[in-house]
Amino acid sequence: MYNFQQKSNQPHVVIVGGGFAGLYAAKELGNAPVQVTLIDKRNFHLFQPLLYQVATGSLSPAEICSPLRLIVGKNENTHVILDEVIDLDPEQKRVIMREGVINYDYLIIGTGVSHHYFGNEHWETDAPGLKSIENALDIRRKIFLAFEEAEKVSSPEEKEEWLTFAIVGGGPTGVELAGAIAEIAHKIIKDDFREIDTTKAKILLIEGMNRILPPYPEDLSQKAQESLEELGVTVLTNRMVTNIQKSRVNIRHGEEEETIKARTILWAAGVKASALAEVIAKRTNVEVDRAGRIMVESNLSIKNYPNIFVVGDLANFSHQDNKPLPGIAPVAMEEGLYMAKYIKAKVKGSSIEPFYYKDKGSLAVIGDNYAVVNLGFLKLSGFIAWIVWVFAHIYYLIEFDNKLTVMLQWGWNYLTRGRGARLITGEISENNLINKSFNNEHYPPTLTEEKETLKV
């Protein structure tokens, strides 16, 4: 148990969460006359927009992660603490971590969101979602092991189940996952197996609304669907998932009920606020929305608590067009930068305007040379949109060497169709191999004599 003492008289800004919002605030406050403490339970910033590429084996974790200490370590006014915030004491102005307590003058909370199964949290085991590096590696293992299993099983029905991939949710993540899996099955690994034809794999994208990418203009949704279909994805719209159970997805389409048999089911259908939101709400009495996100004031603060701010995906900012800002990286970055400016002004005794998000547009990638881009004044689809997507993502990667290696890796993957990162990791078992082998049902009965001449 530790209790950090301030060694300076400068105001103390505590930032919880090193995502886009928290990190941009911390970086921008590096030269301000304040003390900054950045708390995260991980030691790295995760570039979430490319997480699906780790899940599908195009990129390695390190290529989209940057150690927090590396990014802000040079700022002498900045402390990094590896810990998890579990509670908040707004009256005494302090946050409580698993292993310590720390006081703040300004508190910025940006702990993001996790998967939302809308009351069916037990579906998670069979249909994992994609939020963390560990999720991505689990999903990668699921995808590539499915082909290995299909190769081994003898029953054609089982082969088909292993070669069926169901992705629930037609938002950007679902679209990106479906497109990437289709490219793996239909192009990248098509020569790798002997007992199966991976180009026969079925990739199903299941969406409850009447089109995929619902927040996009209709014609872009249409184009996205067409190019997914060209890649070999079956797009199923107007389908509500009613149940998920080990290799089975039940969906309702109007009056009809249908069961899909798929050994790989992925969840990309919804998000809810991270657990800390509930704690904040209890402690401050602030309102939350249906997804558990904190309703913030026009300066991102919590009502009645002018020194506590909520940023990024965790915040519901509805002071613009009467609808919440979307949970995307550009919004989070802007909110982080705003917080830094706001606090700098406060410290100087002045003030700044309420937060305003200038929409920079939205992007979704479908395949290795197809994307859709909505810049408001301009809608793009196809190769040009893909180029825009590539450069926008490279640009925002935090570290220069990540920019370089990701560019190189993409270029290489694009040229060779090889996926160097398609490793299945995280599961090995060599324990008790001996015992298992000698008491094994597979063991040939012809050998009756146990030769005990071992000379270890």
Added chain:
Amino acid sequence: MYNFQQKSNQPHVVIVGGGFAGLYAAKELGNAPVQVTLIDKRNFHLFQPLLYQVATGSLSPAEICSPLRLIVGKNENTHVILDEVIDLDPEQKRVIMREGVINYDYLIIGTGVSHHYFGNEHWETDAPGLKSIENALDIRRKIFLAFEEAEKVSSPEEKEEWLTFAIVGGGPTGVELAGAIAEIAHKIIKDDFREIDTTKAKILLIEGMNRILPPYPEDLSQKAQESLEELGVTVLTNRMVTNIQKSRVNIRHGEEEETIKARTILWAAGVKASALAEVIAKRTNVEVDRAGRIMVESNLSIKNYPNIFVVGDLANFSHQDNKPLPGIAPVAMEEGLYMAKYIKAKVKGSSIEPFYYKDKGSLAVIGDNYAVVNLGFLKLSGFIAWIVWVFAHIYYLIEFDNKLTVMLQWGWNYLTRGRGARLITGEISENNLINKSFNNEHYPPTLTEEKETLKV
């Protein structure tokens, strides 16, 4: 349960293990008039000589791993099976896997070695060894979390324990780990923390013999020790480890007993044959050495079983200079290539000479610009040796894009002293956060009223 049937009349070569030996045999047999089946429990080949760089955060797993299907998938005579061989039926010429059975005409076994604790297997929990990608990521987590913990704890004694790293075993792996950890602590992360001075970290390399790198010429051992000491490693020779228990290493030095307090203890002191060796010995009555390795004939076969061969680290080949060949990658590669040639000759009805290993020398790296190289006719140490080491390793990396990205990563690390891959992964917990926070001993007692106005 599957039973692979041969679809061809060509002889069937079954290779167990996709390490250097197995993979080089499989690659070389790709154009031979035989059918090849490569069985491995992992879907990738691991370039073990660089594994310590994954453990110390310089490289990512994907940079030193290559998917087996990618390497041999284009060879139409080659099957890859992801499974673990657990038994052997030499009379019926078949191997038994966890999920299937397969017949062979020629069987090549190269499943390598794992850690050896010399009867103290319970030390493994406190002092993990480095053999798999998972080991490497665990060790990486241990190393980087140690600094995080040192930053957080308040007692100076505890800080010191967290900043003490004990590496047991002064062979190449121990030397490389010690050098890399010293560079991390004393150079790479020296500006990253506020409550500790990482340059004060103690890195202890413990060796039982009277010098490190015992198989090397004495003057190279001496030079290696000097340059490790320059990097800040404390080299302790003539020290026998008598016990390891959570953060404590007991060592004996002559008559003296000493206890080292270190929160990070790594094991690099010995290897033993993989579990399959014991099974092989039981089934074929072949002799094994003290480390459990299979004694092979001069053509790498098992006595009385002319169609079963053992290669790589798992084999004890003592037909040269009356001592076993060392368990290093060049030996394994040569043995793999020899097997391919041997089988090609057999199939043609001819035969080849017994196996002979032409020593190409040995290398060990100490720091980012210091290595020792023994080429027999030439001994090198220092920067030139390091350049030799760099190019030898790049040269043998299997895939071209790995060569490229590793070179780029090394160049970048060398220039910037930043370690992009120093991510701590594999452990997250968000479950029950709410419950924990509300029943928390840390919770400030000032808040007595539980505000139940949550609107989730």
